[in-house]
Amino acid sequence: MLNVNAGHSPGLLEACQTLKEYSLYVDRVRRHAQELPVEEAVERAIRECIREGILAEFLEKNRAEARKMSIYEYDQERHMRQEREQS
Known part of the structure; x- marks a missing residue:
C-alpha cells in the first residue's frame, strides 16, 4: 500500500x-475540518x-x-478513527 498523504x-x-x-486537496480538507464543519x-x-489551479x-x-465523495470519505475516516480509539 502506498501513502499519498502530504x-x-x-x-x-x-x-x-x-x-x-x-x-494537496485532501490535505486542505483535513486542515480546514479541524476548525470548520466538514461540509x-x-x-x-x-x-x-x-x-x-489544483485539480x-x-x-x-x-x-x-x-x-459528496469528500464529505463521505471524511466522515468514514473519522468514524474509523473513533472506532480505533474506543477499542
Whole structure:
C-alpha cells in the first residue's frame, strides 16, 4: 500500500501531477475540518484549489460529486478513527 498523504511518497507524487494535486486537496480538507464543519471545510478546499489551479478542471466539472465523495470519505475516516480509539 502506498501513502499519498502530504509529506509521504514524494517521489511518487512528483512523478504523477494528478496524484500530487489530489494529495494537496485532501490535505486542505483535513486542515480546514479541524476548525470548520466538514461540509464547509470541503467547500473551502474546493474553492481554494480551483482558484490555485489544483485539480481545477476536474473540480469545476465535477464539483457536486467531488463534494459528496469528500464529505463521505471524511466522515468514514473519522468514524474509523473513533472506532480505533474506543477499542
